[in-house]
Amino acid sequence: MIRIAIDAMGGDHGPEVVIPGLDKVAERRPDVRFLIFGRHETVMPVLARYPRVEQASEFFHCEIAVRMDDKPSQALRQGRYKSSMWRAIEAVKDGSADVCVSAGNTGALMAMSKFCLRTMVSIERPAIAAIWPTVRGESVVLDVGATIGADADQLIDFAILGSAMARSIFGIERPSVGLLNVGVEEIKGQEEVKEAGRLLREANPKSMDYHGFVEGDDIGKGTVDVVVTEGFAGNIALKTAEGTAKQIGQYLRSAMTRTLMSKIGAIFARDAFRRLKEKMDVRRANGGVFLGLNGIVVKSHGGADDEGFAAAVDLAYDMGRSKLIDAIRRDLETFHGSAGKRDVAGAKDAGSEDL
Amino acid sequence: MIRIAIDAMGGDHGPEVVIPGLDKVAERRPDVRFLIFGRHETVMPVLARYPRVEQASEFFHCEIAVRMDDKPSQALRQGRYKSSMWRAIEAVKDGSADVCVSAGNTGALMAMSKFCLRTMVSIERPAIAAIWPTVRGESVVLDVGATIGADADQLIDFAILGSAMARSIFGIERPSVGLLNVGVEEIKGQEEVKEAGRLLREANPKSMDYHGFVEGDDIGKGTVDVVVTEGFAGNIALKTAEGTAKQIGQYLRSAMTRTLMSKIGAIFARDAFRRLKEKMDVRRANGGVFLGLNGIVVKSHGGADDEGFAAAVDLAYDMGRSKLIDAIRRDLETFHGSAGKRDVAGAKDAGSEDL
Numbered sequence: 001m002i003r004i005a006i007d008a009m010g011g012d013h014g015p016e017v018v019i020p021g022l023d024k025v026a027e028r029r030p031d032v033r034f035l036i037f038g039r040h041e042t043v044m045p046v047l048a049r050y051p052r053v054e055q056a057s058e059f060f061h062c063e064i065a066v067r068m069d070d071k072p073s074q075a076l077r078q079g080r081y082k083s084s085m086w087r088a089i090e091a092v093k094d095g096s097a098d099v100c101v102s103a104g105n106t107g108a109l110m111a112m113s114k115f116c117l118r119t120m121v122s123i124e125r126p127a128i129a130a131i132w133p134t135v136r137g138e139s140v141v142l143d144v145g146a147t148i149g150a151d152a153d154q155l156i157d158f159a160i161l162g163s164a165m166a167r168s169i170f171g172i173e174r175p176s177v178g179l180l181n182v183g184v185e186e187i188k189g190q191e192e193v194k195e196a197g198r199l200l201r202e203a204n205p206k207s208m209d210y211h212g213f214v215e216g217d218d219i220g221k222g223t224v225d226v227v228v229t230e231g232f233a234g235n236i237a238l239k240t241a242e243g244t245a246k247q248i249g250q251y252l253r254s255a256m257t258r259t260l261m262s263k264i265g266a267i268f269a270r271d272a273f274r275r276l277k278e279k280m281d282v283r284r285a286n287g288g289v290f291l292g293l294n295g296i297v298v299k300s301h302g303g304a305d306d307e308g309f310a311a312a313v314d315l316a317y318d319m320g321r322s323k324l325i326d327a328i329r330r331d332l333e334t335f336h337g338s339a340g341k342r343d344v345a346g347a348k349d350a351g352s353e354d355l
Numbered sequence: 356m357i358r359i360a361i362d363a364m365g366g367d368h369g370p371e372v373v374i375p376g377l378d379k380v381a382e383r384r385p386d387v388r389f390l391i392f393g394r395h396e397t398v399m400p401v402l403a404r405y406p407r408v409e410q411a412s413e414f415f416h417c418e419i420a421v422r423m424d425d426k427p428s429q430a431l432r433q434g435r436y437k438s439s440m441w442r443a444i445e446a447v448k449d450g451s452a453d454v455c456v457s458a459g460n461t462g463a464l465m466a467m468s469k470f471c472l473r474t475m476v477s478i479e480r481p482a483i484a485a486i487w488p489t490v491r492g493e494s495v496v497l498d499v500g501a502t503i504g505a506d507a508d509q510l511i512d513f514a515i516l517g518s519a520m521a522r523s524i525f526g527i528e529r530p531s532v533g534l535l536n537v538g539v540e541e542i543k544g545q546e547e548v549k550e551a552g553r554l555l556r557e558a559n560p561k562s563m564d565y566h567g568f569v570e571g572d573d574i575g576k577g578t579v580d581v582v583v584t585e586g587f588a589g590n591i592a593l594k595t596a597e598g599t600a601k602q603i604g605q606y607l608r609s610a611m612t613r614t615l616m617s618k619i620g621a622i623f624a625r626d627a628f629r630r631l632k633e634k635m636d637v638r639r640a641n642g643g644v645f646l647g648l649n650g651i652v653v654k655s656h657g658g659a660d661d662e663g664f665a666a667a668v669d670l671a672y673d674m675g676r677s678k679l680i681d682a683i684r685r686d687l688e689t690f691h692g693s694a695g696k697r698d699v700a701g702a703k704d705a706g707s708e709d710l
Contacts, residue, residue: 134602135602135605135606145537148537148544148545149545180591182500182503182586182587182590182591189503189587190503190504190587215590215591215594216590216591216592216593216594216595216596216597216598217594217595217597217598217601218598219595219598220595220598220599220601220602221598221601221602229591231537232537232544232545232588233587233588233591235537235570235571236535236537236570236571236584236588236591236592237571237591237592237595238571239570239571239572240571240572240574240575240592240595240596240599241571241595241596241598241599242571242572243571243572243573243574243575243576243596244575244595244596244599244600244603245599245603246572246575246576247489247490247575247576248599248600248603250490251490251631252607252631255624255627255628255630255631256624256627258627258630259626259627261623261624261625261626261627262623262624262626262627264623264624265619265620265621265622265623265624265625265627266620266624266627267620268616268617268619268620268623269610269611269616269617269619269620269621269624270616270620271614271616271617272610272611272613272614272616272617272620272621273610275610275613276606276607276610
């Protein structure tokens with residue numbers, strides 16, 4: 001049985017989207033259990049309309065709900081120990097849930113996750129991993145915005161975290177890993193990236209197949225299973241790709257509705273366009289995964305609908321079932337040696353640095 | 356009359372693409388003159404087939420041609436003073452041409468351009484500017500890969516250079532300028548970007564309308580006329596957008612050829628798809644512009660066809676006609692004060708730092 005802690009108050013629509021989303025997941029997965037955290041008076045009326053969710057879940061009343069525009073510090077001050085967001089994360093910490101999902105605001109969710117779960121031994125900073133649709137399937141891209149900048153060691157951590165996630169959700173034993181750079185030649189790029197490349201090539205870790213540098217256009221090609229970058233460039237790449245997809249969608253719509261002929265063509269090609277729309281649907285790839293903490297937290301888009309939220313919960317389910325956290329621990333131990341090369345206290349301190 | 360220096364030996368196809376490209380430009384613009392640099396025995400036979408280009412040009416024989424895989428240092432050593440690439444750039448320096456176009460390799464072209472033209476007083480580093488198609492038209496994005504990293508002063512230089520270019524090619528008196536960041540709030544992002552934002556807000560330069568921070572998805576939306584970023588993130592954003600456009604093109608083709616119905620639809624919608632293809636055509640936006648040197652150099656894609664090369668020459672023509680270099684000098688003087696705030700010697704030294 002997979003137990004998923006749900007912050008029912010997160011996102012632009014709260015329980016009105018969260019509960020119908022859970023209903024879709026419960027329909028597909030009979031072995032799922034939800035621990036739902038939220039305000040009694042808001043969640044209960046919705047839950048009553050979804051008996052399947054009601055049956056598969058336990059509800060916990062929380063007085064406080066973190067708002068979408070709360071600053072991380074504000075959310076921590078007001079919501080620590082008692083908000084639905086905090087308590088959903090805490091359920092992962094105390095072992096009552098395998099994984100947690102929230103559509104709440106990213107900054108607050110990351111701050112609370114770091115404070116509650118702490119970064120793993122030998123990991124300096126958590127990362128946010130995104131699932132990126134490619135022409136070959138899907139890839140994991142990280143970090144897409146947890147922190148800005150990363151040194152070579154942190155990039156290597158991201159490579160270990162990302163390849164464990166790729167193994168967990170794609171079922172690839174030794175995922176290929178590329179470092180995002182401005183050229184594929186060894187002499188080009190940021191010093192940190194070059195250094196990380198050198199170290200990965202030398203270490204040749206068992207848990208991944210280090211491919212070398214990749215460029216921006218390799219992400220969509222699916223050149224590698226895991227694309228590693230620091231959070232500034234990663235966030236810009238992700239949003240630029242989303243923007244380009246929207247832009248082309250807009251071109252296509254305006255081209256198809258301009259003349260009678262193109263409108264007729266659009267009718268014949270309706271199924272083709274539906275397939276295309278599904279391919280381009282960001283909802284299918286909804287869910288930023290916080291990696292590097294002592295527990296997995298999945299962030300759903302705040303504006304996601306029930307289908308999108310369900311996709312994020314599905315992702316959480318897959319990672320819970322494959323015991324991703326245990327896999328990451330094993331990979332880290334293998335890489336760093338069982339004692340952990342790094343100073344543990346130092347690693348813990350770094351956890352709250354960018355709140 | 357606009358005089359354009361052409362490196363006929365650059366690109367994957369050399370004069371076979373360059374000369375037909377020039378023919379298209381000469382047809383559209385009766386007041387253009389070309390100074391063509393290249394190997395006599397390679398260029399002359401092609402030139403003979405294009406009398407319009409022959410009439411509008413002067414040819415200069417150069418023994419050396421820089422190869423597409425030459426390292427910048429190698430190209431400088433072998434090709435300085437005598438290669439077609441060098442001599443095309445030199446024509447801008449000595450005033451015999453208004454602007455230069457080459458499809459040769461970017462690293463060599465930038466190294467030679469810096470060595471020959473030198474960076475402008477008060478500019479520390481040149482930038483490469485790209486023209487980015489948006490849903491509202493086009494925007495200028497810089498730096499897309501001249502150098503990695505930029506401090507606040509360099510980002511401000513890029514803002515001045517980019518807005519002068521936008522004024523020159525879009526005819527907007529006071530182009531809007533955004534700094535690329537991971538969030539639009541003032542508290543987020545790289546320190547250098549935040550500092551540049553603060554300085555631009557305070558200075559409120561006459562030559563631009565400073566908008567604030569923009570995110571990756573704002574580029575394609577056309578939120579601002581000029582997007583400013585350092586070269587690592589800028590290059591990744593550009594290539595990611597190109598990759599995403601190709602990816603969606605591939606989805607679309609496979610969706611439209613899958614069933615009989617979709618194939619019929621595709622026939623009816625043929626004109627619509629042609630329009631879409633034009634919109635997505637990277638050739639229309641071909642041409643990276645080197646800014647910040649004492650002369651304008653336009654880099655055409657190495658793989659561009661004649662249409663693509665012509666687009667790069669058109670862009671050069673527009674910038675030559677609007678006397679972009681003079682406009683940049685005026686903007687820099689207005690911003691820094693007529694004496695130039697920065698140490699001139701220091702600025703010149705920085706020019707060859709990343710060769």
